[in-house]
Amino acid sequence: MIATPADGRPLDLSIAGVDKSFGPVHVLRGLSVGIPDGQFVTLLGPSGCGKTTLLRIVAGFEMPDRGDVTLGGNDLLRLPAHKRPVNTVFQSYALFPHLRVEDNVAFGLRSRRVAAAETARRVREAMDTMRITELARRYPHELSGGQRQRIALARALVNEPEVLLLDEPMSALDAKLRKEVQAELKRIQRQYQITFILVTHDQDEAIAVSDRILIMKDGRIEQDGSPEEVYERPVSRFVAEFMGSANVLTATCDGSDTAACGFAPLRLAAPAPWRQGHIAIRPEDIEVREIQPAVNGVRGTISERLFRGDHWELLVDVHGEHPMRVITEPDQVHSEGEEIWLELPPDDLLVLRD
Amino acid sequence: MASHLVVDGYLTTRPRLYGRGGLLIAGAFLWMGLFLFAPLGGLAGLAFAQRGEYGGVEWIFSWANLTRLAGWDEFGFSWSHLTILWRSVWLATVTTLLCLLLGFPMAFWIAAKRPAQRPLLLALVMVPSCVNLVIRTYAWQQFLGSQMPAAWLAQSLGLVPEGAALYPTVTAVYLGMVSCMLPFTVLPLYTSVERLDWSLVEAARDLHAGRWRTFRHGILAQCMPGLLAATILTFIPALGMFVISDMLGGAKFLLVGNLIQQQFGSMNDWPFGAMAGLFLVLASLVALWGLRIVSEREAPHHGARR
Numbered sequence: 001m002i003a004t005p006a007d008g009r010p011l012d013l014s015i016a017g018v019d020k021s022f023g024p025v026h027v028l029r030g031l032s033v034g035i036p037d038g039q040f041v042t043l044l045g046p047s048g049c050g051k052t053t054l055l056r057i058v059a060g061f062e063m064p065d066r067g068d069v070t071l072g073g074n075d076l077l078r079l080p081a082h083k084r085p086v087n088t089v090f091q092s093y094a095l096f097p098h099l100r101v102e103d104n105v106a107f108g109l110r111s112r113r114v115a116a117a118e119t120a121r122r123v124r125e126a127m128d129t130m131r132i133t134e135l136a137r138r139y140p141h142e143l144s145g146g147q148r149q150r151i152a153l154a155r156a157l158v159n160e161p162e163v164l165l166l167d168e169p170m171s172a173l174d175a176k177l178r179k180e181v182q183a184e185l186k187r188i189q190r191q192y193q194i195t196f197i198l199v200t201h202d203q204d205e206a207i208a209v210s211d212r213i214l215i216m217k218d219g220r221i222e223q224d225g226s227p228e229e230v231y232e233r234p235v236s237r238f239v240a241e242f243m244g245s246a247n248v249l250t251a252t253c254d255g256s257d258t259a260a261c262g263f264a265p266l267r268l269a270a271p272a273p274w275r276q277g278h279i280a281i282r283p284e285d286i287e288v289r290e291i292q293p294a295v296n297g298v299r300g301t302i303s304e305r306l307f308r309g310d311h312w313e314l315l316v317d318v319h320g321e322h323p324m325r326v327i328t329e330p331d332q333v334h335s336e337g338e339e340i341w342l343e344l345p346p347d348d349l350l351v352l353r354d
Numbered sequence: 355m356a357s358h359l360v361v362d363g364y365l366t367t368r369p370r371l372y373g374r375g376g377l378l379i380a381g382a383f384l385w386m387g388l389f390l391f392a393p394l395g396g397l398a399g400l401a402f403a404q405r406g407e408y409g410g411v412e413w414i415f416s417w418a419n420l421t422r423l424a425g426w427d428e429f430g431f432s433w434s435h436l437t438i439l440w441r442s443v444w445l446a447t448v449t450t451l452l453c454l455l456l457g458f459p460m461a462f463w464i465a466a467k468r469p470a471q472r473p474l475l476l477a478l479v480m481v482p483s484c485v486n487l488v489i490r491t492y493a494w495q496q497f498l499g500s501q502m503p504a505a506w507l508a509q510s511l512g513l514v515p516e517g518a519a520l521y522p523t524v525t526a527v528y529l530g531m532v533s534c535m536l537p538f539t540v541l542p543l544y545t546s547v548e549r550l551d552w553s554l555v556e557a558a559r560d561l562h563a564g565r566w567r568t569f570r571h572g573i574l575a576q577c578m579p580g581l582l583a584a585t586i587l588t589f590i591p592a593l594g595m596f597v598i599s600d601m602l603g604g605a606k607f608l609l610v611g612n613l614i615q616q617q618f619g620s621m622n623d624w625p626f627g628a629m630a631g632l633f634l635v636l637a638s639l640v641a642l643w644g645l646r647i648v649s650e651r652e653a654p655h656h657g658a659r660r
Binding site: 080097099107 | 551553554556557558559560561562563564567568571575576578
């Protein structure tokens with residue numbers, strides 16, 4: 001067991017050069033990352049990117065083929081799963097169906113033979129925090145998905161882990177409940193001040209809750225940054241497309257600050273580092289103009305128009321590979337088939353590394 | 355005028371609903387009544403009748419058979435019948451425990467194989483049951499004979515005297531019983547093990563549980579339905595079985611099955627045989643009831659899991 005050091009030295013999690021294969025499938029490729037104590041980190045990526053495997057390695061359910069995992073300088077890999085100061089909220093919650101809610105929550109403490117009185121106190125506290133006190137005597141199958149999720153959280157948090165792992169904990173909840181739980185997760189993380197590692201493939205969820213997002217692809221970290229950074233400044237085509245709705249344009253550049261992308265030459269803030277690559281622009285950064293703008297004006301026809309409540313989403317045919325997605329204010333009314341000018345401000349054109 | 359109601363999307367009336375339901379259930383009721391409850395009632399009635407002077411049955415109510423089974427007859431008290439009953443229960447219990455101990459690992463072993471191989475292995479478990487029990491037990495006699503390798507080994511280890519066979523012995527009886535009952539233990543266990551939700555095992559590990567606690571809450575609790583079915587399917591047939599003990603135990607140990615056979619056969623005392631039979635039925639019911647209590651406590655909701 002790893003105890004919090006007496007001098008209060010933070011228990012930073014360090015993952016160094018971790019490699020893992022399942023048969024011929026190379027799931028993690030020399031992945032390294034350091035996670036400071038108390039950070040809310042999200043592993044974000046499509047299925048098969050290795051995010052769940054990384055989580056399972058930290059939990060102790062998989063051993064890496066190579067690499068080190070340490071917590072506050074202590075080797076985690078030497079410890080079996082049940083001796084790590086790490087607890088998990090499982091994707092399907094994995095509540096014990098034969099135990100009442102309170103016994104599910106008390107499970108970890110009883111495993112460690114914590115005194116009965118202290119167990120009772122801590123179970124009560126955890127259930128209060130998660131607002132499930134009134135469910136104490138019920139069985140998991142009698143509860144809704146949202147309630148089960150709170151129990152899974154309480155069952156993990158009651159052990160006061162140094163790191164809490166969350167394996168797609170919201171995938172089974174409906175959209176409205178998910179929003180509530182996201183806020184709740186954030187609140188709990190602040191209250192307990194421990195490291196949270198969340199695995200998800202939902203970029204909205206990642207942006208809503210995280211201090212830091214690690215975008216994973218093919219067993220490597222594609223981009224590592226704050227939610228703002230990965231959203232505003234995607235480094236690669238993969239990140240730009242994965243993080244949502246960015247328009248990605250194939251372009252060529254001859255070393256000047258102008259790129260050619262089929263339908264128009266575009267002025268960039270700085271020269272692109274490649275001869276052929278991609279640039280991206282977010283739909284909300286594109287301005288709709290009545291007259292030709294001074295720089296980076298593109299003429300197009302509105303092919304589709306969707307009202308989203310707080311904004312309009314336009315698909316504008318600019319004679320490129322794909323129609324351009326543009327977001328406008330709800331009071332800016334255009335009609336389908338209308339010809340408009342789009343302004344792509346150079347500062348908002350993101351030059352991707354590939 | 356009957357009030358109308360909607361059931362499964364159909365408009366109907368209560369009498370019509372009951373009429374249809376009654377018709378559907380009548381076949382089962384008739385079958386159970388004719389072939390289960392009527393014979394059981396007959397058995398119970400016979401158990402409290404008396405044996406006639408020259409065999410046959412005299413329909414006069416009497417507790418005599420019950421007191422006789424409990425040990426009192428015209429010569430006073432003797433343990434002989436109670437010993438027989440207790441021996442039967444003990445043999446069935448130990449057989450069931452041995453079968454569970456062997457069957458659980460077997461079920462895991464089969465469930466861990468590739469899906470394509472599992473049906474073959476399950477079939478292999480079942481195949482011996484296709485051979486008549488008496489023939490199988492003869493085979494055990496041959497196998498345990500004094501000139502066979504198993505006996506040689508036991509002789510050379512000094513476990514049995516030189517030139518002796520391994521039967522009739524108690525060990526041989528258990529060998530025969532376990533080999534006979536094992537398929538009925540493995541199959542229900544296998545169906546439970548195959549459907550195991552392994553995330554509960556991980557959850558137990560994650561929540562700091564050691565080996566035993568992980569097994570207890572991660573595996574055993576989930577396997578409770580299969581475990582109960584296996585226990586019932588092993589214990590109840592084992593309770594009435596006497597061929598194996600006769601052939602491999604040297605007919606030295608009477609079991610309740612022997613007792614019943616004797617009464618209905620050579621002794622020509624049907625009422626006492628019926629009383630012994632009634633004991634068998636009651637013992638099975640008590641076992642079922644006991645297991646029900648255990649299952650309620652251990653897995654209150656295995657029927658409605660998630």
